Amino acid sequence: xxxxxxxxxxxxxxxxxxxxxxxxxxxxxxxxxxxxxxxxxxxxxxxxxxxxxxxxxxxxxxxxxxxxxxxxxxxxxxxxxxxxxxxxxxxxxxxxxxxxxxxxxxxxxxxxxxxxxxxxxxxxxxxxxxxxxxxxxxxxxxxxxxxxxxxxxxxxxxxxxxxxxxxxxxxxxxxxxxxxxxxxxxxxxxxxxxxxxxxxxxxxxxxxxxxxxxxxxxxxxxxxxxxxxxxxxxxxxxxxxxxxxxxxxxx
Amino acid sequence: xxxxxxxxxxxxxxxxxxxxxxxxxxxxxxxxxxxxxxxxxxxxxxxxxxxxxxxxxxxxxxxxxxxxxxxxxxxxxxxxxxxxxxxxxxxxxxxxxxxxxxxxxxxxxxxxxxxxxxxxxxxxxxxxxxxxxxxxxxxxxxxxxxxxxxxxxxxxxxxxxxxxxxxxxxxxxxxxxxxxxxxxxxxxxxxxxxxxxxxxxxxxxxxxxxxxxxxxxxxxxxxxxxxxxxxxxxxxxxxxxxxxxxxxxxx
DNA sequence: TCTAACAGCTTGTATAGACAATTAAGTCAA
DNA sequence: TTGACTTAATTGTCTATACAAGCTGTTAGA
Numbered sequence: 001x002x003x004x005x006x007x008x009x010x011x012x013x014x015x016x017x018x019x020x021x022x023x024x025x026x027x028x029x030x031x032x033x034x035x036x037x038x039x040x041x042x043x044x045x046x047x048x049x050x051x052x053x054x055x056x057x058x059x060x061x062x063x064x065x066x067x068x069x070x071x072x073x074x075x076x077x078x079x080x081x082x083x084x085x086x087x088x089x090x091x092x093x094x095x096x097x098x099x100x101x102x103x104x105x106x107x108x109x110x111x112x113x114x115x116x117x118x119x120x121x122x123x124x125x126x127x128x129x130x131x132x133x134x135x136x137x138x139x140x141x142x143x144x145x146x147x148x149x150x151x152x153x154x155x156x157x158x159x160x161x162x163x164x165x166x167x168x169x170x171x172x173x174x175x176x177x178x179x180x181x182x183x184x185x186x187x188x189x190x191x192x193x194x195x196x197x198x199x200x201x202x203x204x205x206x207x208x209x210x211x212x213x214x215x216x217x218x219x220x221x222x223x224x225x226x227x228x229x230x231x232x233x234x235x236x237x238x239x240x241x242x243x244x245x246x247x248x249x250x251x
Numbered sequence: 252x253x254x255x256x257x258x259x260x261x262x263x264x265x266x267x268x269x270x271x272x273x274x275x276x277x278x279x280x281x282x283x284x285x286x287x288x289x290x291x292x293x294x295x296x297x298x299x300x301x302x303x304x305x306x307x308x309x310x311x312x313x314x315x316x317x318x319x320x321x322x323x324x325x326x327x328x329x330x331x332x333x334x335x336x337x338x339x340x341x342x343x344x345x346x347x348x349x350x351x352x353x354x355x356x357x358x359x360x361x362x363x364x365x366x367x368x369x370x371x372x373x374x375x376x377x378x379x380x381x382x383x384x385x386x387x388x389x390x391x392x393x394x395x396x397x398x399x400x401x402x403x404x405x406x407x408x409x410x411x412x413x414x415x416x417x418x419x420x421x422x423x424x425x426x427x428x429x430x431x432x433x434x435x436x437x438x439x440x441x442x443x444x445x446x447x448x449x450x451x452x453x454x455x456x457x458x459x460x461x462x463x464x465x466x467x468x469x470x471x472x473x474x475x476x477x478x479x480x481x482x483x484x485x486x487x488x489x490x491x492x493x494x495x496x497x498x499x500x501x502x
Numbered sequence: 503t504c505t506a507a508c509a510g511c512t513t514g515t516a517t518a519g520a521c522a523a524t525t526a527a528g529t530c531a532a
Numbered sequence: 533t534t535g536a537c538t539t540a541a542t543t544g545t546c547t548a549t550a551c552a553a554g555c556t557g558t559t560a561g562a
Contacts, residue, residue, distance in 0.1 A: 199491055301511085505560100507560080
């Protein structure tokens with residue numbers, strides 16, 4: 001609890017969108033942005049409520065609310081008598097938020113990189129047609145993307161996409177945004193299902209993930225709906241030693 | 252939004268434990284208890300902040316904090332200009348209902364059998380204490396149960412239990428009911444968390460599950476809470492070839 | 503009758519002030 | 533040196549007040 005205090009309180013609100021929102025919300029956004037961007041590091045001390053009050057000219061209760069909510073959300077840790085500190089990063093992913101691997105990796109403050117291995121337009125086989133709920137020979141796209149976290153392979157993403165719902169899928173630049181981001185734009189997901197299994201990777205997958213032949217992998221098969229239509233079916237393969245799913249239930 | 256308002260604000264704090272805690276926390280506990288116990292039904296209107304202020308003699312900001320936090324936690328829904336209402340129950344995924352393996356197997360129309368491998372009373376090690384949120388040397392129970400589906404091993408259940416919350420745990424007959432069933436009886440679970448991973452089994456686990464040394468397993472680590480106390484922490488190990496988790500989200 | 507304005511309720515946010523509880527660091531005496 | 537005490541800083545809570553914003557029913561007026 002003795003790390004140095006973060007600096008530069010004056011420019012806290014720089015670069016934030018100027019939409020009308022409550023002061024406490026602006027403060028939350030500014031602070032969480034500093035943390036997510038890596039400017040404020042774990043265990044560093046955050047200015048005290050009194051300091052923020054003095055430098056921003058707002059009420060202490062307002063600052064208190066912002067800091068308290070950020071604590072509940074896991075960004076900060078507070079100790080009475082000591083101060084407020086940037087929390088250690090959560091090392092796991094929320095089970096129902098494993099949609100956008102890029103965003104998750106960024107949230108952990110790590111570097112995301114992806115390599116497009118395959119992208120093709122095709123006609124649905126019998127199995128693919130069944131997975132997407134379309135007729136055989138219906139137009140689809142197939143893509144395979146390898147995702148890296150800090151230059152270490154973390155996910156193989158095999159995906160088929162219903163071409164009539166996302167006709168421009170094969171014209172996307174997947175280095176700019178993930179397939180999930182594009183698909184959410186053209187046909188917002190309303191429902192989905194997962195199937196989680198432990199499997200052994202095949203030789204190609206071992207090589208792509210840079211793991212041994214006997215390393216177990218966590219396989220997630222996911223289908224997502226927009227209304228009554230299935231947008232896409234994906235198979236996500238993670239090395240067991242580098243990935244875990246986290247879930248929370250109850251009130 | 253036209254349902255009748257709940258009644259009986261005077262006895263709101265009846266039957267609550269008289270431990271020293273902030274007013275807002277008492278209020279939260281009292282209200283969430285009413286809802287969990289089914290006394291206040293979904294869509295019913297909760298007394299307004301002003302009414303609670305008048306009948307309990309506390310400040311509106313204190314009431315506001317309690318109601319606001321209960322809204323974040325999903326107990327209440329608030330509408331400016333209208334009032335505060337009891338929320339609909341959250342629908343959670345089948346993935347989060349993998350509690351009672353016996354029930355699941357029965358639901359598939361299969362035969363369930365379980366073998367108690369270990370059941371002992373002990374003092375918590377440092378790691379165990381951390382998992383249960385108790386002090387080192389706090390009284391715990393350890394159990395290991397092997398579950399069969401149609402006479403094929405399907406799950407190794409390793410569990411530690413907080414002895415002060417379930418003092419009779421070691422006197423149960425686990426051929427009659429599962430540990431989950433017993434624990435739900437003595438201390439109803441209110442919250443829980445999972446950690447899902449793909450792992451390799453060790454030699455003993457291979458033998459117990461009757462699988463090869465290189466067969467990947469799905470490991471679920473789960474902790475369940477009753478209020479603020481952790482009842483139990485379990486590690487569930489399933490052969491990858493015989494088990495998969497299913498989940499559904501949205502709607 | 504229809505419409506516009508208003509009053510009265512609700513929650514949402516912000517402020518100023520007060521005291522309690524916790525911690526660390528300093529002070530002083532034995 | 534050690535231990536007890538004091539002091540300052542910080543977060544935690546509570547209160548009283550104020551105004552904004554959203555919804556509903558009523559009322560005044562055309």
